[in-house]
């Protein structure tokens with residue numbers, strides 16, 4: 062079953078058309094990386110899913126139920142973590158979660174136990190420290206505790222890691238990994254390494270539409286030719302190697318300083334044997350020879366250029 066479905070959604074602000082017939086499907090239980098450059102329309106999409114704004118055309122379904130602007134019925138199954146969560150800084154984490162529990166009408170007898178479970182899940186102590194003194198990472202973890210307090214089936218995170226330092230990001234991504242399979246997560250970001258670490262499925266938003274949507278493994282298969290990186294003593298040697306592999310092997314080679322990146326279509330063993338023997342017969346000895354693991358960044362750049 063699909064936890065979230067957007068069908069033919071368009072949205073413009075004045076003359077600026079942001080979403081143009083956007084179709085998006087997030088299967089139940091997946092961690093979906095919603096990727097796009099700054100201003101692509103990720104936050105706009107999330108606001109529409111939360112019923113905080115109205116699409117010009119198109120329909121949105123959360124767990125099969127249609128989202129209606131200004132009505133919150135579908136939000137009962139959604140937890141939302143904004144990019145910079147706001148709190149009452151004079152409260153402790155526990156007091157803040159108690160307030161959230163009251164607002165969302167969690168039964169009083171369940172509340173204390175739930176808050177304790179959430180604090181443990183996100184690694185925050187149940188103590189008297191005020192939120193005022195919290196680091197960005199701690200704030201983000203409290204944000205996720207608040208978003209999960211009501212047992213949502215769909216967690217929407219808007220650029221949750223962009224304000225965090227490397228350690229905070231690592232902790233946050235581990236937390237998302239621990240939630241894998243338990244709930245569905247829509248994770249918007251422009252940090253591609255984060256998507257590569259945690260997401261099962263990826264959708265790249267560009268020109269108001271999802272240009273691609275698939276698993277990372279399939280995207281790599283579709284978009285990327287495997288590459289070999291050769292490091293030479295200097296740029297002159299790299300350029301000489303480039304000419305040889307273009308002229309003699311009809312392969313594509315790109316020079317980046319003293320590196321030559323060769324794309325090949327055959328298997329690694331055949332390609333590397335051909336390249337190495339050609340270079341060695343011309344007295345070009347590379348200092349290093351490595352198989353390149355394709356990254357999501359390369360796919361992203363390719364989609365952006367299309």
Ligand SMILES: Nc1ncnc2c1ncn2[C@@H]1O[C@H](COP(=O)(O)OP(=O)(O)OP(=O)(O)O)[C@@H](O)[C@H]1O
Pocket residue numbers: 074079097098099100101102103104105106251
């Ligand atoms: N209320 C609004 N009025 C006018 N323009 C808006 C409004 N909200 C968003 N926009 C414009 O719509 C475009 C998409 O914005 P949005 O915030 O959805 O992008 P984003 O992908 O979330 O970007 P970022 O990664 O920078 O947060 C931007 O050009 C933005 O200026």
